[in-house]
Amino acid sequence: MxxxxxxxxxxxxxxxxxxxxxxxxxxxxxxxxxxxxxxxxxxxxxxxxxxxxxxxxxxxxxxxxxxxxxxxxxxxxxxxxxxxxxxxxxxxxxxxxxxxxxxxxxxxxxxxxxxxxxxxxxxxxxxxxxxxxxxxxxxxxxxxxxxxxxxxxxxxxxxxxxxxxxxxxxxxxxxxxxxxxxxxxxxxxxxxxxxxxxxxxxxxxxxxxxxxxxxxxxxxxxxxxxxxxxxxxxKTEPFIANRSDWTRAGASGFVKEYVALGAMVEKGEVLADINGPLGNNIDQVVSPRAGIIIGKQNIPLVQEGEAMYHIAYFGDSAEEVLEHIEIMQESIVPVEPNM
CATH class of the missing domain: 3.40.630.10 (Zn peptidases)
Incomplete structure (x- = not known):
C-alpha cells in the first residue's frame, strides 16, 4: 500500500x-x-x-x-x-x-x-x-x-x-x-x-x-x-457448481409455478405450467436435470423461449446445499426501526 x-x-x-x-x-x-x-x-x-x-x-x-x-x-x-x-x-x-x-x-x-x-x-x-x-x-x-x-x-x-x-x-x-x-x-x-x-x-x-x-x-x-x-x-457451508443452465419456456402464456427460489428439483420434475387465457394448458416447464433453483422469473407472463428458471447442478451434494440454504434463510434478523 x-x-x-x-x-x-x-x-x-x-x-x-x-x-x-x-x-x-x-x-x-x-x-x-x-x-x-x-x-x-x-x-x-x-x-x-x-x-x-x-x-x-x-x-x-x-x-x-x-x-x-x-x-x-x-x-x-x-x-x-x-x-x-x-x-x-x-x-x-x-x-x-x-x-x-x-x-x-x-x-x-x-x-x-x-x-x-x-x-x-x-x-x-x-x-x-x-x-x-x-x-x-x-x-x-x-x-x-x-x-x-x-x-x-x-x-x-x-x-x-x-x-x-x-x-x-x-x-x-x-x-x-x-x-x-x-x-x-x-x-x-x-x-x-x-x-x-x-x-x-x-x-x-x-x-x-x-x-x-x-x-x-x-x-x-x-x-x-x-x-x-x-x-x-x-453457518452455511459453500458448495461449488461448475455448471448452471436456464430452463426456457416452450410456449407463450400465463405461468402457474410449482417451485420457489432455492428449491431442490429432480430431473423431469414439472417446474411450471404455461396456460392460455381460458386456463387451458399449453405447455409444461420441466427440469432437465437435478439441481437447485438459483434464479427465477417472477412475473406470471412468459413468451416462448424466455428464460424462466436458472438451475445450478451440484450432483450428490444437492440435498446438503438445500439444507444450508434453509439455514441461511432462517438466519435473517428482523430490522428494528430507529428510535
Missing part, C-alpha cells in the same frame, strides 16, 4: 476516512454528475479493496449493503477500503439498468476517455478506483422481474479467490467465466481478484440478500486480515 493514495485527484493519507465525489459528466441542466466514494485507510499498509454497487443502475440491494457496511464504522487494522455505492449514477437516477446512451456499463470496460458516455464512465471508474486495488467485491442483483438466490460468482480455479469466495459465507458458489467488457474482466486484467455477489431482484430491497451481503463483505475483510470485528462464522 502506498503512503499516499490518490482517488479522483484527492490525496489520502494513511489513518484517514474521506468522502469523495468523482466527477464523470454533466446532465442537460448543467448539473454535475459524480460517483460518491468513501475511502477508509488504516495506518498500517495492507491490501486495497473496493466494494462496488449499482454498476447496473436498477440493482439497488448493493447500495443498501454498502450503506450498512459504512454504518458498521469498521476499524481497519491495515490496508485501505474503497466503498462505491453507486457506479452508474445515471441508471440510479432513471431507475434503469443502462446508461442514457442505452449501453450496458458492465459491457463497456475498460472504456476510454473519448468514447461513448458508458465508455467514459467505465474508464473513469477503472482508472480512479479499480486500478489501485488488489481485491474487489462487485454487488449485483437479478434483472427486473427476476430474483437471484444469494450466490458468489468468481474464478474458483484460483485458490486465493476460491478461499475468499468461501469466506463470504453463502451456500452457492459458481465457477463463472469472465464476460467480455465486464468490470470483473477489467479488474482482473489490472491484477485484482474479484468476487461478484448476485442476490435479489432489480428495483427491490431484499432483506435476506442485504444481510447476507453485509456479513459477506465483512467476512472477506476479516479473511484478508484487515478487520478484527466480531462476526459469527457462516
Amino acid at each position: 502506498k503512503d499516499i493514495l490518490t482517488i479522483g485527484g484527492v490525496e489520502l493519507q494513511p489513518g484517514t476516512k474521506t468522502e469523495i465525489n468523482i466527477p464523470v459528466a454533466k446532465l442537460y441542466t448543467d448539473a454535475e454528475v459524480s460517483i460518491p466514494v468513501q475511502v477508509i485507510r488504516a495506518k498500517k499498509p495492507g491490501p486495497v479493496v473496493f466494494v462496488s454497487a449499482a454498476v447496473h443502475g436498477d440493482e439497488l440491494n448493493g447500495i443498501e449493503i454498502i450503506s450498512r457496511v459504512i454504518a458498521e464504522n469498521l476499524k481497519l487494522q491495515n490496508g485501505s477500503l474503497i466503498l462505491v455505492p453507486m457506479v452508474n449514477v445515471y441508471g440510479v437516477l432513471n431507475q434503469s439498468r443502462y446508461m442514457p446512451d442505452r449501453r450496458d456499463l458492465n459491457r463497456s470496460f475498460p472504456g476510454s476517455k473519448k468514447g461513448s458516455l458508458a465508455g467514459r464512465l467505465a474508464h473513469t471508474f477503472l482508472e480512479s478506483v479499480v486500478a489501485h486495488c488488489d481485491y474487489g467485491i462487485d454487488l449485483h442483483t437479478g434483472a427486473i422481474h427476476r430474483s437471484n438466490l444469494p450466490q458468489i460468482r468468481a474464478n474458483l480455479d484460483d485458490e486465493q479467490t476460491k478461499a475468499l469466495a468461501e469466506a463470504f459465507g453463502v451456500p452457492v458458489l459458481l465457477n463463472a467465466n469472465i464476460r467480455d467488457g465486464s468490470l470483473r474482466e477489467a479488474a482482473v486484467n489490472h491484477g485484482a481478484r474479484v468476487l461478484l455477489y448476485e442476490a435479489g431482484e432489480a428495483l427491490r430491497f431484499d432483506e435476506l440478500s442485504i444481510q447476507a451481503g453485509v456479513k459477506g463483505v465483512i467476512r472477506v475483510l476479516k479473511a484478508l486480515g484487515m478487520v478484527k470485528k466480531r462476526i459469527s462464522n457462516a
Whole structure:
C-alpha cells in the first residue's frame, strides 16, 4: 500500500476516512454528475479493496449493503477500503439498468476517455478506483422481474479467490467465466481478484440478500486480515457448481409455478405450467436435470423461449446445499426501526 493514495485527484493519507465525489459528466441542466466514494485507510499498509454497487443502475440491494457496511464504522487494522455505492449514477437516477446512451456499463470496460458516455464512465471508474486495488467485491442483483438466490460468482480455479469466495459465507458458489467488457474482466486484467455477489431482484430491497451481503463483505475483510470485528462464522457451508443452465419456456402464456427460489428439483420434475387465457394448458416447464433453483422469473407472463428458471447442478451434494440454504434463510434478523 502506498503512503499516499490518490482517488479522483484527492490525496489520502494513511489513518484517514474521506468522502469523495468523482466527477464523470454533466446532465442537460448543467448539473454535475459524480460517483460518491468513501475511502477508509488504516495506518498500517495492507491490501486495497473496493466494494462496488449499482454498476447496473436498477440493482439497488448493493447500495443498501454498502450503506450498512459504512454504518458498521469498521476499524481497519491495515490496508485501505474503497466503498462505491453507486457506479452508474445515471441508471440510479432513471431507475434503469443502462446508461442514457442505452449501453450496458458492465459491457463497456475498460472504456476510454473519448468514447461513448458508458465508455467514459467505465474508464473513469477503472482508472480512479479499480486500478489501485488488489481485491474487489462487485454487488449485483437479478434483472427486473427476476430474483437471484444469494450466490458468489468468481474464478474458483484460483485458490486465493476460491478461499475468499468461501469466506463470504453463502451456500452457492459458481465457477463463472469472465464476460467480455465486464468490470470483473477489467479488474482482473489490472491484477485484482474479484468476487461478484448476485442476490435479489432489480428495483427491490431484499432483506435476506442485504444481510447476507453485509456479513459477506465483512467476512472477506476479516479473511484478508484487515478487520478484527466480531462476526459469527457462516453457518452455511459453500458448495461449488461448475455448471448452471436456464430452463426456457416452450410456449407463450400465463405461468402457474410449482417451485420457489432455492428449491431442490429432480430431473423431469414439472417446474411450471404455461396456460392460455381460458386456463387451458399449453405447455409444461420441466427440469432437465437435478439441481437447485438459483434464479427465477417472477412475473406470471412468459413468451416462448424466455428464460424462466436458472438451475445450478451440484450432483450428490444437492440435498446438503438445500439444507444450508434453509439455514441461511432462517438466519435473517428482523430490522428494528430507529428510535
